[in-house]
Amino acid sequence: MAVVDQVDRSLPIGRVSTRQVLVLVGASAAMVAGLVVVAPALADLPDVWAKIAHGHMGWLLFALVLEALSFVGHAILFRAVSVEGGGTRIGFRASTEITLAGHAATKLFSSAGAGGIALTAWALKKSGMDGRDVAARMTTFMVLLYAVYMGALVLGGLGLYTGALPGGGSFAITVVPAIFGAVVIAIVAAAQLVKPGTSRVQRWLAPVGDGVRDARRLIARGNLGLLGAFMWWAFDIAALWACFEAFGDSPAVAVLVVGYFVGTLANLLPLPGGVGAVDGGMIGAFVAFGVDPASAIIAVLAYRFFAFWLPIAPGAISFATLRKTVAKWEAEDAGAEPVAVTPKPLRAPRPRVAHDRSLCHQYS
Numbered sequence: 001m002a003v004v005d006q007v008d009r010s011l012p013i014g015r016v017s018t019r020q021v022l023v024l025v026g027a028s029a030a031m032v033a034g035l036v037v038v039a040p041a042l043a044d045l046p047d048v049w050a051k052i053a054h055g056h057m058g059w060l061l062f063a064l065v066l067e068a069l070s071f072v073g074h075a076i077l078f079r080a081v082s083v084e085g086g087g088t089r090i091g092f093r094a095s096t097e098i099t100l101a102g103h104a105a106t107k108l109f110s111s112a113g114a115g116g117i118a119l120t121a122w123a124l125k126k127s128g129m130d131g132r133d134v135a136a137r138m139t140t141f142m143v144l145l146y147a148v149y150m151g152a153l154v155l156g157g158l159g160l161y162t163g164a165l166p167g168g169g170s171f172a173i174t175v176v177p178a179i180f181g182a183v184v185i186a187i188v189a190a191a192q193l194v195k196p197g198t199s200r201v202q203r204w205l206a207p208v209g210d211g212v213r214d215a216r217r218l219i220a221r222g223n224l225g226l227l228g229a230f231m232w233w234a235f236d237i238a239a240l241w242a243c244f245e246a247f248g249d250s251p252a253v254a255v256l257v258v259g260y261f262v263g264t265l266a267n268l269l270p271l272p273g274g275v276g277a278v279d280g281g282m283i284g285a286f287v288a289f290g291v292d293p294a295s296a297i298i299a300v301l302a303y304r305f306f307a308f309w310l311p312i313a314p315g316a317i318s319f320a321t322l323r324k325t326v327a328k329w330e331a332e333d334a335g336a337e338p339v340a341v342t343p344k345p346l347r348a349p350r351p352r353v354a355h356d357r358s359l360c361h362q363y364s
Contacts, residue, residue, distance in 0.1 A: 073232040079092055140214040143214075157181070173262065188208055247295060260285075263281035263284070279304055
């Protein structure tokens with residue numbers, strides 16, 4: 001958990017230290033060397049570099065398109081949650097800038113998405129929202145986005161273990177992740193019962209409960225922008241599928257989905273952007289499902305190039321354009337007639353209780 005206000009002040013938005021860049025580059029080099037050179041040699045696997053040379057360019061270009069559509073889905077969902085109720089400056093362009101810039105910030109700052117939290121909170125506050133609205137919108141966004149994640153772990157894991165979905169898999173790689181997903185869903189759902197207060201549990205869970213209630217209201221209103229949550233995950237997994245096809249054959253769909261989500265749990269490790277951890281987690285998950293190790297290594301490395309490395313440059317550019325957008329907002333606020341930008345609350349007004357609104361924000 002990270003408190004929005006604390007994270008917003010603690011990370012140097014707009015500045016990247018030499019140490020952060022060196023750590024990212026060093027960890028990445030070690031990861032690539034380990035996966036491409038050392039691991040195949042120790043495991044007596046086929047030459048990974050030889051497989052790279054025989055990749056199908058058409059499938060790789062298709063993976064690039066699919067990954068771009070994934071980011072479009074993220075921006076659509078972010079805008080749908082941000083503008084619900086009206087009165088906000090955040091249009092689709094600003095949503096895209098925040099999405100891409102947040103992705104880059106996550107890679108260069110601390111793990112578990114803290115860089116993305118800080119940048120998103122900063123942009124929302126600059127758009128005119130107060131701290132309460134920022135926390136509420138971001139929590140609702142995360143509830144909607146990760147409901148798909150946990151639901152896929154439960155349905156996919158149980159489906160594979162029982163044979164309802166083709167692909168098989170051991171108890172450890174199917175049922176255990178399903179239990180984890182079910183526990184998270186239960187905790188988040190139960191958070192709706194927690195009333196605001198001053199205790200640690202109340203400060204952590206009350207905002208999550210608010211996010212669940214707001215998410216339910218958005219779903220009830222039939223906002224098509226909420227489909228962005230499915231787009232973000234579905235097109236990202238489709239990009240991984242295309243990378244498998246570029247170098248051979250893809251595993252069964254259910255194996256692909258569960259292996260992807262189990263692997264991305266490595267984002268929780270204290271590494272910049274999960275660099276190396278997600279790669280190893282995905283490869284290990286697919287090998288546990290019986291996928292050829294050499295195919296898993298090359299497909300995951302190709303996918304991570306599209307999902308992790310390639311968006312960093314557009315993210316840096318988006319951060320530069322976002323600063324200009326924010327400067328425009330600040331200039332408008334400095335005028336004689338400030339623009340009314342505070343969005344309408346998603347729920348009925350209620351008496352304020354001093355408490356901490358916290359959330360955990362994560363980018364893959």
